[in-house]
Amino acid sequence: MELKLEQVSKNFGKVRALEDISITIPTGMFGLLGPNGAGKTTLMRILTTLLPKSGGQISFGEVDWSKTQEVRGLIGYLPQNFSLYKQMKVHEVLDHLAVLKGLQKNRAQIIEQVLQQVNLYDQKDKKIGQLSGGMVRRVGIAQAILGDPPILIVDEPTAGLDPEERIRFRKLLRQLGEHSIVIISTHIVEDIEATCDRAAILHQGKLIAHGYIGELGELAEGNVWHLEVTQDEYYQVADSLHVISSHRVGDRYQVRFLANIPPIGAVPVSPSLEEGYLYLMKESV
Numbered sequence: 028m029e030l031k032l033e034q035v036s037k038n039f040g041k042v043r044a045l046e047d048i049s050i051t052i053p054t055g056m057f058g059l060l061g062p063n064g065a066g067k068t069t070l071m072r073i074l075t076t077l078l079p080k081s082g083g084q085i086s087f088g089e090v091d092w093s094k095t096q097e098v099r100g101l102i103g104y105l106p107q108n109f110s111l112y113k114q115m116k117v118h119e120v121l122d123h124l125a126v127l128k129g130l131q132k133n134r135a136q137i138i139e140q141v142l143q144q145v146n147l148y149d150q151k152d153k154k155i156g157q158l159s160g161g162m163v164r165r166v167g168i169a170q171a172i173l174g175d176p177p178i179l180i181v182d183e184p185t186a187g188l189d190p191e192e193r194i195r196f197r198k199l200l201r202q203l204g205e206h207s208i209v210i211i212s213t214h215i216v217e218d219i220e221a222t223c224d225r226a227a228i229l230h231q232g233k234l235i236a237h238g239y240i241g242e243l244g245e246l247a248e249g250n251v252w253h254l255e256v257t258q259d260e261y262y263q264v265a266d267s268l269h270v271i272s273s274h275r276v277g278d279r280y281q282v283r284f285l286a287n288i289p290p291i292g293a294v295p296v297s298p299s300l301e302e303g304y305l306y307l308m309k310e311s312v
């Protein structure tokens with residue numbers, strides 16, 4: 028089943044935080060990408076029903092977003108600043124949250140199952156305060172998937188995690204995306220590139236582009252270039268071009284940059300998602 032957004036908008040007084048957002052999201056990993064203030068959090072809060080929309084329609088099969096209680100049963104949410112009582116044990120926290128979610132029957136069994144799913148079963152008797160940042164995020168996912176909701180919403184999934192934890196957490200999200208809709212919101216392009224099948228790019232409340240990850244990179248086709256320069260030339264290039272990345276190889280620099288009309292000697296390259304994103308941001312200023 029698909030999550031369907033049709034012309035969703037949100038105004039905060041005169042601020043138009045979202046403008047006519049229409050996207051259809053199928054099962055799998057879906058990324059919401061955009062700079063600060065793009066409207067990502069606003070859209071996620073609307074999807075979780077924490078915030079009413081100003082206009083448009085949201086539906087998942089027969090369920091319409093006016094039916095708040097029904098919608099809440101469909102959604103698991105991991106907010107960015109997820110924190111828990113440090114003195115409580117992992118299984119106690121989950122039991123408490125399961126009660127709040129209205130899960131009555133087979134709670135112990137359900138909790139064991141989610142702990143296995145997020146690979147935290149061996150930590151179930153540890154206090155939250157004894158866990159690493161990555162493990163706390165995994166407890167966050169465990170509470171979000173209690174009751175097996177078909178839609179999971181995760182805000183800034185890897186913020187504050189070290190590289191190993193980040194990779195483990197991305198893998199967990201990928202597994203969940205095999206049978207659910209998992210929406211992640213971030214401004215870290217790498218998170219989206221490493222986990223998502225599709226993504227939407229928001230900028231100042233508008234949907235700039237959406238589609239498969241490969242397609243979003245292709246939007247910058249013909250505008251991303253590679254040039255090899257000496258150290259002296261590099262400083263000139265860095266000042267005059269929109270450089271995206273540069274690597275020193277021996278005494279030469281390999282530079283990738285955005286340009287409509289490239290300097291002599293530049294070779295066109297196949298754009299990555301990050302390059303597609305930066306190109307779209309530059310074009311929409």
Ligand SMILES: Nc1ncnc2c1ncn2[C@@H]1O[C@H](COP(=O)(O)OP(=O)(O)OP(=O)(O)O)[C@@H](O)[C@H]1O
Pocket residue numbers: 039042043044061062063064065066067068069070214
């Ligand atoms: N409660 C509010 N009242 C007034 N304006 C708001 C409110 N919440 C958000 N906004 C405005 O709506 C716009 C979108 O904000 P939002 O927080 O959704 O962006 P974001 O993409 O999540 O940014 P960030 O990555 O910084 O969290 C911004 O201009 C913001 O100032």
